[in-house]
Amino acid sequence: MPIEIKMPALSPTMEEGKLAKWLVKEGDTVSSGDIMAEIETDKATMEFEAVDEGVVGKITVPEGTEGVKVGTVIAVLAGEDEDASAIEAPKAAASGAPKASADKAPAAAAPKEAKAAAQPRPAAAAKVASSGDRVVASPLAKRIAEAKGVDLGSVTGSGPNGRIVKADVEAAEGGTSKPVSAAQANTPATAPEATQAPAGSSVEMADTTRALLDARVPHTVEKLSGMRKTIARRLAQSMQEAPHIYLTVDVKLDKLLALRSEINTTLEKQGVKVSVNDMLVKALGMALIAVPECNVTFAGSELIKYERADVSVAVSIPNGLITPIVQGANEKSFSAIAKATKDLGARAKEGKLKPEEYQGGTASISNMGMMGIKQFTAVINPPQSTILAIGAGDKRPWVMPDGSLGVATIMTATGSFDHRAIDGADGARLMAAFREFVENPLAMIA
Known part of the structure; x- marks a missing residue:
C-alpha cells in the first residue's frame, strides 16, 4: 500500500x-x-x-x-x-x-x-556501483561523498545491513576520490x-511595493523569506505592544579581560577558547537570578516568573537573525558556555537548530561590540521582557578607586525592559548586578 x-x-x-x-x-x-x-x-x-x-x-x-x-x-x-x-x-x-x-x-x-x-539531483549522481552491485548509502552520505570526492565503493558502511551513513563518509581517508x-x-x-534567474526578475510585486518603488532608480525586487517576515512581524509587535524602557551603564572590563586570559591559557590544551561574550552571557544569567523581577514574561493577566536563566544569544545569519538559547546560563561554567555558544552558533548558520534550541528563553543578549558599535538599544524579543545590548570595549579616561585619573577598558551596556512587567527601579538593579559581576568576575566562579 x-x-x-x-x-x-x-x-x-x-x-x-x-x-x-x-x-x-x-x-x-x-x-x-x-x-x-x-x-x-x-x-x-x-x-x-x-x-x-x-x-x-x-x-x-x-x-x-x-x-x-x-x-x-x-x-x-x-x-x-x-x-x-x-x-x-x-x-x-x-x-x-x-x-x-x-x-x-x-x-x-x-x-x-x-x-x-x-x-540530475546530486543525490542521484552520487549513486555508484561496486563489483557490479549498487552501493547502499543514505542520501546525505551521497551528498557529502560527492562534495568530498569520496568513492562510495571504497567505503565500508556501519549502518543497518552495511548501509553507508554520514559518519562513514566523513571518516573516509584521502585518496578515495573518483x-x-x-x-x-x-x-x-x-x-x-x-541556471538560476536573477534575483527579483520573476517577482510579481504587490500593490504596496509598486506604490513605494521609484522606477527611475535601477533596482531589483526580492521576495521576503519566511524568517524575514517573522522578524518584521514579531519586532513590530514588540515595539507596538511592549512599552520599552532603556537603562544604560558603563562597565569596566579590565579584570574580566585578565581572568579570560588566564582561563584560556588553562583551557588551551583542551581546544576551548572562552570569548568575552561567553562571560557576559554568564554575567547576565547570574544577574537575572540575583534580580528575579527581571527574569519574567508578561502574560496579560498573569506574570510568569522563571527560576532559571535561559539566555538567548542573538546570532546574525544570511537570511536574518536567530536567537539560540544557552540553557541555565547562570549555572554553567565559562567553558561550558563557550562550547554551547560555538555549537549553537555554527548550527544556526547552517539552519540545523532544533525548535527547542531557539524558541523560548527568559532574556536575551545582543553584542555588536565586535563590529565597533559603541552603544545601541535593542528591541525586546517577545515574549521575553529583558534584552541587553552590548557595545564595544575601548580605552577611555577613568577615575580610579583612589581618585586618580587613569585609563581603563570601558564597555557600554544598555538594557531594554518591558515596562508592563518590569519597573525602572528593578531594571536598574539588574544593570547594577550585571556590572558588579563583570567588574568582579571572580564572583562568577566562586
Missing part, C-alpha cells in the same frame, strides 16, 4: 513552510532516517528525514513551492512489491497542494521547474548557478 509523506510541523507554531529543495527524486529508494528534503520554516531551513522505507513513487509538491500547509501530501512512497511508476498522486494532494509561489509569474515558474526536472569524467571537467563550476 502506498505511503503518503506529509508536510511535517517542524516547530510547535509552524502552520506552513516552503519546500526549499528535494534531495531525492522519483525512483530513489529511501530508508528511515534518510534526508529527503530541505524545508524552510519561519526560523530556519531544516532537513526532513524519512520515517518509512520504500521507493519514491511520486513527488506531488515541487521544490521551491511556498505556503505548503502542514499535513499536505508532498510525496508518495511505494511499499514492498509495489510498482513505483504506477503510483499516482492522491486526489486530495493533487487538488490541495499549493501552487507555485503567488509572487512568481506562471510563465517564469514553468521553465524553472522544467530545468529542475532536466538536471576520477573526473571529461564531461565533468569541461563543465564550469558555476554552471548550476547560471
Whole structure:
C-alpha cells in the first residue's frame, strides 16, 4: 500500500513552510532516517528525514513551492512489491497542494521547474556501483561523498545491513576520490548557478511595493523569506505592544579581560577558547537570578516568573537573525558556555537548530561590540521582557578607586525592559548586578 509523506510541523507554531529543495527524486529508494528534503520554516531551513522505507513513487509538491500547509501530501512512497511508476498522486494532494509561489509569474515558474526536472539531483549522481552491485548509502552520505570526492565503493558502511551513513563518509581517508569524467571537467563550476534567474526578475510585486518603488532608480525586487517576515512581524509587535524602557551603564572590563586570559591559557590544551561574550552571557544569567523581577514574561493577566536563566544569544545569519538559547546560563561554567555558544552558533548558520534550541528563553543578549558599535538599544524579543545590548570595549579616561585619573577598558551596556512587567527601579538593579559581576568576575566562579 502506498505511503503518503506529509508536510511535517517542524516547530510547535509552524502552520506552513516552503519546500526549499528535494534531495531525492522519483525512483530513489529511501530508508528511515534518510534526508529527503530541505524545508524552510519561519526560523530556519531544516532537513526532513524519512520515517518509512520504500521507493519514491511520486513527488506531488515541487521544490521551491511556498505556503505548503502542514499535513499536505508532498510525496508518495511505494511499499514492498509495489510498482513505483504506477503510483499516482492522491486526489486530495493533487487538488490541495499549493501552487507555485503567488509572487512568481506562471510563465517564469514553468521553465524553472522544467530545468529542475532536466538536471540530475546530486543525490542521484552520487549513486555508484561496486563489483557490479549498487552501493547502499543514505542520501546525505551521497551528498557529502560527492562534495568530498569520496568513492562510495571504497567505503565500508556501519549502518543497518552495511548501509553507508554520514559518519562513514566523513571518516573516509584521502585518496578515495573518483576520477573526473571529461564531461565533468569541461563543465564550469558555476554552471548550476547560471541556471538560476536573477534575483527579483520573476517577482510579481504587490500593490504596496509598486506604490513605494521609484522606477527611475535601477533596482531589483526580492521576495521576503519566511524568517524575514517573522522578524518584521514579531519586532513590530514588540515595539507596538511592549512599552520599552532603556537603562544604560558603563562597565569596566579590565579584570574580566585578565581572568579570560588566564582561563584560556588553562583551557588551551583542551581546544576551548572562552570569548568575552561567553562571560557576559554568564554575567547576565547570574544577574537575572540575583534580580528575579527581571527574569519574567508578561502574560496579560498573569506574570510568569522563571527560576532559571535561559539566555538567548542573538546570532546574525544570511537570511536574518536567530536567537539560540544557552540553557541555565547562570549555572554553567565559562567553558561550558563557550562550547554551547560555538555549537549553537555554527548550527544556526547552517539552519540545523532544533525548535527547542531557539524558541523560548527568559532574556536575551545582543553584542555588536565586535563590529565597533559603541552603544545601541535593542528591541525586546517577545515574549521575553529583558534584552541587553552590548557595545564595544575601548580605552577611555577613568577615575580610579583612589581618585586618580587613569585609563581603563570601558564597555557600554544598555538594557531594554518591558515596562508592563518590569519597573525602572528593578531594571536598574539588574544593570547594577550585571556590572558588579563583570567588574568582579571572580564572583562568577566562586
